[in-house]
Amino acid sequence: MPDSSVPSQHLLTLRDMMRYAISRFGQADLVFGHGNDNAWDEAAYLLLHTLHLPLDLLDPFLEARLLPEEREQCLSIIHRRTQERLPAAYLTGEAWLRGRRFIVDPRVIIPRSHIAELLDEQLSPWVDDTMNVGSVLDLCTGSACLAILAAQAFPQAQVDAVDISEDALAVARQNVALYQLQDRVTLHASDLLDQLPRQPYDVILCNPPYVNAQSMQELPDEYKHEPSLALAGGDDGMDLVRRLLRMAPEFLSPNGILVLEIGHEYENFVAAFPDLDPVWLETEASHDQVLLLNRDQLVS
Known part of the structure:
Protein backbone atom coordinates (compact mmCIF):
# COMPACT_ATOMS: atom_id res chain seq x y z
CA MET A 1 0.00 0.00 0.00
CA GLY A 93 6.87 -10.26 -13.13
CA GLU A 94 9.21 -9.78 -16.06
CA ALA A 95 12.85 -9.12 -16.89
CA TRP A 96 14.46 -7.87 -20.08
CA LEU A 97 17.72 -9.28 -21.40
CA ARG A 98 19.22 -8.23 -24.74
CA GLY A 99 15.85 -6.85 -25.81
CA ARG A 100 13.92 -10.01 -24.98
CA ARG A 101 11.24 -10.29 -22.32
CA PHE A 102 11.31 -13.17 -19.84
CA ILE A 103 8.78 -14.15 -17.21
CA VAL A 104 10.33 -14.17 -13.72
CA ASP A 105 9.33 -14.46 -10.09
CA PRO A 106 11.24 -15.19 -6.85
CA ARG A 107 11.61 -18.85 -7.83
CA VAL A 108 14.37 -17.91 -10.29
CA ILE A 109 17.38 -15.64 -10.38
CA ILE A 110 16.77 -12.49 -12.41
CA PRO A 111 18.35 -12.76 -15.91
CA ARG A 112 21.52 -10.70 -16.28
CA SER A 113 24.20 -13.08 -17.56
CA HIS A 114 27.04 -11.64 -19.62
CA ILE A 115 26.84 -14.78 -21.77
CA ALA A 116 23.69 -13.31 -23.32
CA GLU A 117 25.73 -10.59 -25.03
CA LEU A 118 28.09 -13.19 -26.46
CA LEU A 119 25.13 -15.12 -27.87
CA ASP A 120 24.10 -11.97 -29.73
CA GLU A 121 27.30 -12.52 -31.71
CA GLN A 122 26.66 -16.29 -31.91
CA LEU A 123 29.88 -16.87 -29.94
CA SER A 124 31.95 -15.58 -32.86
CA PRO A 125 34.79 -16.19 -33.59
CA TRP A 126 34.85 -19.29 -31.40
CA VAL A 127 31.97 -20.76 -33.40
CA ASP A 128 32.84 -20.27 -37.07
CA ASP A 129 29.65 -21.71 -38.57
CA THR A 130 26.45 -21.41 -36.56
CA MET A 131 24.70 -23.92 -38.80
CA ASN A 132 27.14 -26.62 -37.63
CA VAL A 133 26.05 -26.26 -34.01
CA GLY A 134 23.61 -29.12 -33.63
CA SER A 135 23.41 -29.41 -29.85
CA VAL A 136 23.65 -26.97 -26.95
CA LEU A 137 23.49 -27.62 -23.22
CA ASP A 138 22.54 -24.84 -20.80
CA LEU A 139 23.36 -25.78 -17.22
CA CYS A 140 21.78 -24.00 -14.24
CA THR A 141 19.22 -22.62 -16.66
CA GLY A 142 16.96 -20.82 -14.16
CA SER A 143 14.40 -18.94 -16.25
CA ALA A 144 15.77 -20.60 -19.43
CA CYS A 145 16.84 -17.20 -20.78
CA LEU A 146 20.21 -18.43 -22.07
CA ALA A 147 18.69 -21.61 -23.50
CA ILE A 148 16.20 -19.52 -25.46
CA LEU A 149 18.87 -17.08 -26.67
CA ALA A 150 21.02 -20.05 -27.71
CA ALA A 151 18.15 -21.56 -29.68
CA GLN A 152 17.77 -18.24 -31.50
CA ALA A 153 21.52 -17.90 -32.08
CA PHE A 154 21.95 -21.44 -33.42
CA PRO A 155 18.89 -22.23 -35.55
CA GLN A 156 19.88 -25.86 -36.21
CA ALA A 157 20.55 -26.73 -32.59
CA GLN A 158 18.55 -28.78 -30.16
CA VAL A 159 18.97 -27.21 -26.72
CA ASP A 160 18.87 -29.07 -23.42
CA ALA A 161 18.29 -26.82 -20.39
CA VAL A 162 19.07 -28.18 -16.93
CA ASP A 163 18.27 -27.09 -13.40
CA ILE A 164 18.14 -28.80 -10.03
CA SER A 165 15.18 -26.68 -8.94
CA GLU A 166 11.70 -27.84 -9.94
CA ASP A 167 10.47 -24.33 -9.11
CA ALA A 168 12.92 -22.82 -11.57
CA LEU A 169 11.94 -25.34 -14.23
CA ALA A 170 8.29 -24.34 -13.82
CA VAL A 171 9.21 -20.75 -14.69
CA ALA A 172 11.52 -21.94 -17.49
CA ARG A 173 8.61 -23.87 -18.97
CA GLN A 174 6.59 -20.66 -19.20
CA ASN A 175 9.39 -18.89 -21.06
CA VAL A 176 9.98 -21.74 -23.49
CA ALA A 177 6.25 -21.62 -24.28
CA LEU A 178 6.36 -17.82 -24.56
CA TYR A 179 8.91 -18.14 -27.38
CA GLN A 180 7.20 -21.22 -28.85
CA LEU A 181 10.40 -23.25 -28.62
CA GLN A 182 8.96 -26.43 -27.08
CA ASP A 183 10.16 -28.44 -30.10
CA ARG A 184 13.77 -27.28 -29.74
CA VAL A 185 14.34 -26.58 -26.03
CA THR A 186 14.00 -29.53 -23.66
CA LEU A 187 14.02 -29.01 -19.90
CA HIS A 188 15.68 -31.49 -17.54
CA ALA A 189 15.70 -31.81 -13.76
CA SER A 190 19.26 -32.68 -12.80
CA ASP A 191 21.90 -31.90 -10.20
CA LEU A 192 24.30 -30.35 -12.70
CA LEU A 193 25.18 -33.27 -15.02
CA ASP A 194 24.40 -36.13 -12.66
CA GLN A 195 20.94 -37.11 -13.95
CA LEU A 196 21.47 -36.02 -17.55
CA PRO A 197 21.70 -38.69 -20.26
CA ARG A 198 25.27 -38.79 -21.52
CA GLN A 199 25.65 -37.38 -25.01
CA PRO A 200 28.06 -34.98 -26.75
CA TYR A 201 27.25 -31.29 -27.07
CA ASP A 202 28.84 -28.79 -29.41
CA VAL A 203 28.39 -25.94 -26.92
CA ILE A 204 27.89 -26.05 -23.16
CA LEU A 205 26.81 -22.84 -21.44
CA CYS A 206 26.84 -22.43 -17.69
CA ASN A 207 26.08 -19.51 -15.39
CA PRO A 208 26.32 -21.44 -12.13
CA PRO A 209 26.04 -20.41 -8.49
CA TYR A 210 29.46 -18.86 -7.92
CA VAL A 211 29.16 -16.32 -5.07
CA ASN A 212 31.70 -17.12 -2.35
CA ALA A 213 30.57 -17.58 1.24
CA GLN A 214 31.79 -14.21 2.53
CA SER A 215 30.15 -12.35 -0.33
CA MET A 216 26.90 -14.25 0.29
CA GLN A 217 26.86 -12.85 3.84
CA GLU A 218 27.39 -9.33 2.49
CA LEU A 219 24.75 -9.37 -0.25
CA PRO A 220 22.46 -6.31 -0.40
CA ASP A 221 18.84 -6.91 0.58
CA GLU A 222 17.71 -6.87 -3.06
CA TYR A 223 19.85 -9.90 -3.86
CA LYS A 224 18.66 -11.79 -0.80
CA HIS A 225 15.23 -12.05 -2.42
CA GLU A 226 16.74 -14.29 -5.11
CA PRO A 227 16.99 -18.05 -4.43
CA SER A 228 20.25 -18.71 -2.61
CA LEU A 229 20.47 -22.02 -4.46
CA ALA A 230 21.14 -20.00 -7.62
CA LEU A 231 23.83 -17.83 -6.01
CA ALA A 232 25.84 -19.66 -3.34
CA GLY A 233 28.97 -21.35 -4.67
CA GLY A 234 30.61 -22.52 -1.43
CA ASP A 235 33.59 -21.13 0.46
CA ASP A 236 35.45 -19.90 -2.65
CA GLY A 237 32.51 -19.92 -5.07
CA MET A 238 33.97 -22.81 -7.02
CA ASP A 239 32.02 -25.82 -5.67
CA LEU A 240 29.89 -26.40 -8.77
CA VAL A 241 32.63 -25.21 -11.10
CA ARG A 242 34.94 -28.00 -9.85
CA ARG A 243 32.27 -30.61 -10.51
CA LEU A 244 31.51 -29.17 -13.93
CA LEU A 245 35.11 -29.07 -15.14
CA ARG A 246 35.66 -32.69 -14.03
CA MET A 247 32.59 -33.96 -15.88
CA ALA A 248 32.35 -31.64 -18.89
CA PRO A 249 34.71 -33.57 -21.22
CA GLU A 250 32.31 -36.52 -21.15
CA PHE A 251 29.56 -34.26 -22.48
CA LEU A 252 31.50 -32.33 -25.13
CA SER A 253 31.89 -33.26 -28.77
CA PRO A 254 35.51 -33.46 -30.03
CA ASN A 255 35.47 -29.80 -31.07
CA GLY A 256 33.05 -28.72 -28.35
CA ILE A 257 33.46 -25.64 -26.18
CA LEU A 258 32.41 -24.70 -22.67
CA VAL A 259 31.41 -21.08 -21.94
CA LEU A 260 31.38 -20.45 -18.21
CA GLU A 261 30.48 -17.38 -16.18
CA ILE A 262 32.17 -16.85 -12.80
CA GLY A 263 31.16 -13.30 -11.88
CA HIS A 264 33.64 -11.52 -9.63
CA GLU A 265 35.43 -14.73 -8.66
CA TYR A 266 38.42 -14.40 -11.02
CA GLU A 267 41.02 -14.71 -8.26
CA ASN A 268 39.28 -17.71 -6.74
CA PHE A 269 39.04 -19.37 -10.15
CA VAL A 270 42.74 -18.88 -10.86
CA ALA A 271 43.64 -20.18 -7.41
CA ALA A 272 41.44 -23.25 -7.85
CA PHE A 273 42.62 -24.06 -11.40
CA PRO A 274 46.19 -22.73 -11.74
CA ASP A 275 47.01 -25.05 -14.65
CA LEU A 276 44.09 -24.00 -16.82
CA ASP A 277 44.59 -21.32 -19.45
CA PRO A 278 41.10 -20.30 -20.57
CA VAL A 279 40.20 -17.64 -23.08
CA TRP A 280 38.65 -14.72 -21.21
CA LEU A 281 35.74 -13.32 -23.19
CA GLU A 282 35.17 -9.58 -22.99
CA THR A 283 31.72 -8.03 -22.92
CA GLU A 284 30.50 -4.45 -22.59
CA ALA A 285 30.57 -4.71 -18.80
CA SER A 286 33.23 -7.33 -18.07
CA HIS A 287 36.61 -8.66 -19.10
CA ASP A 288 37.32 -11.40 -16.56
CA GLN A 289 33.91 -12.83 -15.72
CA VAL A 290 33.26 -15.20 -18.64
CA LEU A 291 35.73 -17.80 -19.87
CA LEU A 292 35.95 -20.34 -22.67
CA LEU A 293 37.57 -23.77 -22.60
CA ASN A 294 37.69 -26.44 -25.29
CA ARG A 295 37.44 -30.16 -24.72
CA ASP A 296 41.16 -30.81 -25.15
CA GLN A 297 41.99 -28.32 -22.38
CA LEU A 298 39.56 -29.97 -20.02
CA VAL A 299 40.77 -33.48 -20.79
CA SER A 300 44.40 -32.53 -20.20
Whole structure:
Protein backbone atom coordinates (compact mmCIF):
# COMPACT_ATOMS: atom_id res chain seq x y z
CA MET A 1 0.00 0.00 0.00
CA PRO A 2 1.26 3.54 -0.71
CA ASP A 3 2.34 5.77 2.14
CA SER A 4 -0.80 7.59 3.27
CA SER A 5 1.30 10.58 4.35
CA VAL A 6 2.25 11.36 0.75
CA PRO A 7 0.17 14.30 -0.58
CA SER A 8 -0.45 12.50 -3.85
CA GLN A 9 -2.67 15.29 -5.18
CA HIS A 10 0.52 17.32 -5.71
CA LEU A 11 2.03 14.63 -7.94
CA LEU A 12 0.13 15.67 -11.02
CA THR A 13 2.28 14.51 -13.92
CA LEU A 14 4.52 11.59 -14.73
CA ARG A 15 7.47 13.97 -14.36
CA ASP A 16 6.33 14.75 -10.81
CA MET A 17 6.10 11.03 -10.06
CA MET A 18 9.52 10.37 -11.57
CA ARG A 19 11.09 13.04 -9.37
CA TYR A 20 9.34 11.66 -6.31
CA ALA A 21 10.38 8.07 -7.07
CA ILE A 22 14.03 9.01 -7.58
CA SER A 23 14.03 10.95 -4.32
CA ARG A 24 12.53 8.01 -2.46
CA PHE A 25 15.00 5.58 -4.01
CA GLY A 26 17.88 7.80 -2.94
CA GLN A 27 16.48 8.23 0.55
CA ALA A 28 16.10 4.46 0.90
CA ASP A 29 19.64 3.89 -0.45
CA LEU A 30 18.43 1.22 -2.85
CA VAL A 31 20.84 -1.08 -4.65
CA PHE A 32 20.41 -1.63 -8.38
CA GLY A 33 21.81 -4.24 -10.74
CA HIS A 34 18.86 -6.37 -11.77
CA GLY A 35 18.42 -4.85 -15.21
CA ASN A 36 18.97 -1.19 -14.31
CA ASP A 37 22.02 0.35 -12.70
CA ASN A 38 20.62 3.72 -11.58
CA ALA A 39 17.57 5.29 -9.96
CA TRP A 40 16.37 7.15 -13.07
CA ASP A 41 16.14 4.04 -15.25
CA GLU A 42 14.60 2.03 -12.42
CA ALA A 43 11.93 4.64 -11.80
CA ALA A 44 11.18 5.01 -15.51
CA TYR A 45 10.79 1.26 -15.95
CA LEU A 46 8.55 0.76 -12.93
CA LEU A 47 6.30 3.73 -13.69
CA LEU A 48 5.94 3.05 -17.41
CA HIS A 49 5.15 -0.59 -16.70
CA THR A 50 2.59 0.37 -14.06
CA LEU A 51 0.92 2.82 -16.43
CA HIS A 52 0.94 0.31 -19.32
CA LEU A 53 3.01 2.65 -21.47
CA PRO A 54 5.80 1.65 -23.91
CA LEU A 55 8.94 1.03 -21.89
CA ASP A 56 11.14 2.90 -24.36
CA LEU A 57 9.01 6.06 -24.61
CA LEU A 58 9.32 8.15 -21.46
CA ASP A 59 9.79 11.66 -22.84
CA PRO A 60 6.47 12.00 -24.72
CA PHE A 61 4.56 11.21 -21.53
CA LEU A 62 6.49 13.22 -18.94
CA GLU A 63 3.98 16.08 -18.88
CA ALA A 64 0.95 13.78 -19.02
CA ARG A 65 -1.31 14.23 -15.99
CA LEU A 66 -2.01 11.16 -13.91
CA LEU A 67 -5.50 10.01 -12.97
CA PRO A 68 -6.11 9.57 -9.22
CA GLU A 69 -6.09 5.77 -9.49
CA GLU A 70 -2.90 5.90 -11.56
CA ARG A 71 -1.20 7.99 -8.87
CA GLU A 72 -2.14 5.42 -6.25
CA GLN A 73 -0.82 2.57 -8.39
CA CYS A 74 2.47 4.39 -8.95
CA LEU A 75 2.84 5.23 -5.27
CA SER A 76 2.14 1.62 -4.37
CA ILE A 77 4.92 0.21 -6.52
CA ILE A 78 7.36 2.91 -5.32
CA HIS A 79 6.45 2.00 -1.74
CA ARG A 80 7.03 -1.71 -2.34
CA ARG A 81 10.39 -1.09 -4.05
CA THR A 82 11.63 1.02 -1.15
CA GLN A 83 10.07 -0.75 1.82
CA GLU A 84 10.35 -4.39 0.74
CA ARG A 85 13.51 -3.79 -1.32
CA LEU A 86 12.19 -6.17 -3.95
CA PRO A 87 14.03 -6.07 -7.27
CA ALA A 88 11.96 -4.40 -9.97
CA ALA A 89 11.64 -7.63 -11.95
CA TYR A 90 9.87 -9.35 -9.06
CA LEU A 91 7.45 -6.43 -8.82
CA THR A 92 6.56 -6.52 -12.52
CA GLY A 93 6.87 -10.26 -13.13
CA GLU A 94 9.21 -9.78 -16.06
CA ALA A 95 12.85 -9.12 -16.89
CA TRP A 96 14.46 -7.87 -20.08
CA LEU A 97 17.72 -9.28 -21.40
CA ARG A 98 19.22 -8.23 -24.74
CA GLY A 99 15.85 -6.85 -25.81
CA ARG A 100 13.92 -10.01 -24.98
CA ARG A 101 11.24 -10.29 -22.32
CA PHE A 102 11.31 -13.17 -19.84
CA ILE A 103 8.78 -14.15 -17.21
CA VAL A 104 10.33 -14.17 -13.72
CA ASP A 105 9.33 -14.46 -10.09
CA PRO A 106 11.24 -15.19 -6.85
CA ARG A 107 11.61 -18.85 -7.83
CA VAL A 108 14.37 -17.91 -10.29
CA ILE A 109 17.38 -15.64 -10.38
CA ILE A 110 16.77 -12.49 -12.41
CA PRO A 111 18.35 -12.76 -15.91
CA ARG A 112 21.52 -10.70 -16.28
CA SER A 113 24.20 -13.08 -17.56
CA HIS A 114 27.04 -11.64 -19.62
CA ILE A 115 26.84 -14.78 -21.77
CA ALA A 116 23.69 -13.31 -23.32
CA GLU A 117 25.73 -10.59 -25.03
CA LEU A 118 28.09 -13.19 -26.46
CA LEU A 119 25.13 -15.12 -27.87
CA ASP A 120 24.10 -11.97 -29.73
CA GLU A 121 27.30 -12.52 -31.71
CA GLN A 122 26.66 -16.29 -31.91
CA LEU A 123 29.88 -16.87 -29.94
CA SER A 124 31.95 -15.58 -32.86
CA PRO A 125 34.79 -16.19 -33.59
CA TRP A 126 34.85 -19.29 -31.40
CA VAL A 127 31.97 -20.76 -33.40
CA ASP A 128 32.84 -20.27 -37.07
CA ASP A 129 29.65 -21.71 -38.57
CA THR A 130 26.45 -21.41 -36.56
CA MET A 131 24.70 -23.92 -38.80
CA ASN A 132 27.14 -26.62 -37.63
CA VAL A 133 26.05 -26.26 -34.01
CA GLY A 134 23.61 -29.12 -33.63
CA SER A 135 23.41 -29.41 -29.85
CA VAL A 136 23.65 -26.97 -26.95
CA LEU A 137 23.49 -27.62 -23.22
CA ASP A 138 22.54 -24.84 -20.80
CA LEU A 139 23.36 -25.78 -17.22
CA CYS A 140 21.78 -24.00 -14.24
CA THR A 141 19.22 -22.62 -16.66
CA GLY A 142 16.96 -20.82 -14.16
CA SER A 143 14.40 -18.94 -16.25
CA ALA A 144 15.77 -20.60 -19.43
CA CYS A 145 16.84 -17.20 -20.78
CA LEU A 146 20.21 -18.43 -22.07
CA ALA A 147 18.69 -21.61 -23.50
CA ILE A 148 16.20 -19.52 -25.46
CA LEU A 149 18.87 -17.08 -26.67
CA ALA A 150 21.02 -20.05 -27.71
CA ALA A 151 18.15 -21.56 -29.68
CA GLN A 152 17.77 -18.24 -31.50
CA ALA A 153 21.52 -17.90 -32.08
CA PHE A 154 21.95 -21.44 -33.42
CA PRO A 155 18.89 -22.23 -35.55
CA GLN A 156 19.88 -25.86 -36.21
CA ALA A 157 20.55 -26.73 -32.59
CA GLN A 158 18.55 -28.78 -30.16
CA VAL A 159 18.97 -27.21 -26.72
CA ASP A 160 18.87 -29.07 -23.42
CA ALA A 161 18.29 -26.82 -20.39
CA VAL A 162 19.07 -28.18 -16.93
CA ASP A 163 18.27 -27.09 -13.40
CA ILE A 164 18.14 -28.80 -10.03
CA SER A 165 15.18 -26.68 -8.94
CA GLU A 166 11.70 -27.84 -9.94
CA ASP A 167 10.47 -24.33 -9.11
CA ALA A 168 12.92 -22.82 -11.57
CA LEU A 169 11.94 -25.34 -14.23
CA ALA A 170 8.29 -24.34 -13.82
CA VAL A 171 9.21 -20.75 -14.69
CA ALA A 172 11.52 -21.94 -17.49
CA ARG A 173 8.61 -23.87 -18.97
CA GLN A 174 6.59 -20.66 -19.20
CA ASN A 175 9.39 -18.89 -21.06
CA VAL A 176 9.98 -21.74 -23.49
CA ALA A 177 6.25 -21.62 -24.28
CA LEU A 178 6.36 -17.82 -24.56
CA TYR A 179 8.91 -18.14 -27.38
CA GLN A 180 7.20 -21.22 -28.85
CA LEU A 181 10.40 -23.25 -28.62
CA GLN A 182 8.96 -26.43 -27.08
CA ASP A 183 10.16 -28.44 -30.10
CA ARG A 184 13.77 -27.28 -29.74
CA VAL A 185 14.34 -26.58 -26.03
CA THR A 186 14.00 -29.53 -23.66
CA LEU A 187 14.02 -29.01 -19.90
CA HIS A 188 15.68 -31.49 -17.54
CA ALA A 189 15.70 -31.81 -13.76
CA SER A 190 19.26 -32.68 -12.80
CA ASP A 191 21.90 -31.90 -10.20
CA LEU A 192 24.30 -30.35 -12.70
CA LEU A 193 25.18 -33.27 -15.02
CA ASP A 194 24.40 -36.13 -12.66
CA GLN A 195 20.94 -37.11 -13.95
CA LEU A 196 21.47 -36.02 -17.55
CA PRO A 197 21.70 -38.69 -20.26
CA ARG A 198 25.27 -38.79 -21.52
CA GLN A 199 25.65 -37.38 -25.01
CA PRO A 200 28.06 -34.98 -26.75
CA TYR A 201 27.25 -31.29 -27.07
CA ASP A 202 28.84 -28.79 -29.41
CA VAL A 203 28.39 -25.94 -26.92
CA ILE A 204 27.89 -26.05 -23.16
CA LEU A 205 26.81 -22.84 -21.44
CA CYS A 206 26.84 -22.43 -17.69
CA ASN A 207 26.08 -19.51 -15.39
CA PRO A 208 26.32 -21.44 -12.13
CA PRO A 209 26.04 -20.41 -8.49
CA TYR A 210 29.46 -18.86 -7.92
CA VAL A 211 29.16 -16.32 -5.07
CA ASN A 212 31.70 -17.12 -2.35
CA ALA A 213 30.57 -17.58 1.24
CA GLN A 214 31.79 -14.21 2.53
CA SER A 215 30.15 -12.35 -0.33
CA MET A 216 26.90 -14.25 0.29
CA GLN A 217 26.86 -12.85 3.84
CA GLU A 218 27.39 -9.33 2.49
CA LEU A 219 24.75 -9.37 -0.25
CA PRO A 220 22.46 -6.31 -0.40
CA ASP A 221 18.84 -6.91 0.58
CA GLU A 222 17.71 -6.87 -3.06
CA TYR A 223 19.85 -9.90 -3.86
CA LYS A 224 18.66 -11.79 -0.80
CA HIS A 225 15.23 -12.05 -2.42
CA GLU A 226 16.74 -14.29 -5.11
CA PRO A 227 16.99 -18.05 -4.43
CA SER A 228 20.25 -18.71 -2.61
CA LEU A 229 20.47 -22.02 -4.46
CA ALA A 230 21.14 -20.00 -7.62
CA LEU A 231 23.83 -17.83 -6.01
CA ALA A 232 25.84 -19.66 -3.34
CA GLY A 233 28.97 -21.35 -4.67
CA GLY A 234 30.61 -22.52 -1.43
CA ASP A 235 33.59 -21.13 0.46
CA ASP A 236 35.45 -19.90 -2.65
CA GLY A 237 32.51 -19.92 -5.07
CA MET A 238 33.97 -22.81 -7.02
CA ASP A 239 32.02 -25.82 -5.67
CA LEU A 240 29.89 -26.40 -8.77
CA VAL A 241 32.63 -25.21 -11.10
CA ARG A 242 34.94 -28.00 -9.85
CA ARG A 243 32.27 -30.61 -10.51
CA LEU A 244 31.51 -29.17 -13.93
CA LEU A 245 35.11 -29.07 -15.14
CA ARG A 246 35.66 -32.69 -14.03
CA MET A 247 32.59 -33.96 -15.88
CA ALA A 248 32.35 -31.64 -18.89
CA PRO A 249 34.71 -33.57 -21.22
CA GLU A 250 32.31 -36.52 -21.15
CA PHE A 251 29.56 -34.26 -22.48
CA LEU A 252 31.50 -32.33 -25.13
CA SER A 253 31.89 -33.26 -28.77
CA PRO A 254 35.51 -33.46 -30.03
CA ASN A 255 35.47 -29.80 -31.07
CA GLY A 256 33.05 -28.72 -28.35
CA ILE A 257 33.46 -25.64 -26.18
CA LEU A 258 32.41 -24.70 -22.67
CA VAL A 259 31.41 -21.08 -21.94
CA LEU A 260 31.38 -20.45 -18.21
CA GLU A 261 30.48 -17.38 -16.18
CA ILE A 262 32.17 -16.85 -12.80
CA GLY A 263 31.16 -13.30 -11.88
CA HIS A 264 33.64 -11.52 -9.63
CA GLU A 265 35.43 -14.73 -8.66
CA TYR A 266 38.42 -14.40 -11.02
CA GLU A 267 41.02 -14.71 -8.26
CA ASN A 268 39.28 -17.71 -6.74
CA PHE A 269 39.04 -19.37 -10.15
CA VAL A 270 42.74 -18.88 -10.86
CA ALA A 271 43.64 -20.18 -7.41
CA ALA A 272 41.44 -23.25 -7.85
CA PHE A 273 42.62 -24.06 -11.40
CA PRO A 274 46.19 -22.73 -11.74
CA ASP A 275 47.01 -25.05 -14.65
CA LEU A 276 44.09 -24.00 -16.82
CA ASP A 277 44.59 -21.32 -19.45
CA PRO A 278 41.10 -20.30 -20.57
CA VAL A 279 40.20 -17.64 -23.08
CA TRP A 280 38.65 -14.72 -21.21
CA LEU A 281 35.74 -13.32 -23.19
CA GLU A 282 35.17 -9.58 -22.99
CA THR A 283 31.72 -8.03 -22.92
CA GLU A 284 30.50 -4.45 -22.59
CA ALA A 285 30.57 -4.71 -18.80
CA SER A 286 33.23 -7.33 -18.07
CA HIS A 287 36.61 -8.66 -19.10
CA ASP A 288 37.32 -11.40 -16.56
CA GLN A 289 33.91 -12.83 -15.72
CA VAL A 290 33.26 -15.20 -18.64
CA LEU A 291 35.73 -17.80 -19.87
CA LEU A 292 35.95 -20.34 -22.67
CA LEU A 293 37.57 -23.77 -22.60
CA ASN A 294 37.69 -26.44 -25.29
CA ARG A 295 37.44 -30.16 -24.72
CA ASP A 296 41.16 -30.81 -25.15
CA GLN A 297 41.99 -28.32 -22.38
CA LEU A 298 39.56 -29.97 -20.02
CA VAL A 299 40.77 -33.48 -20.79
CA SER A 300 44.40 -32.53 -20.20
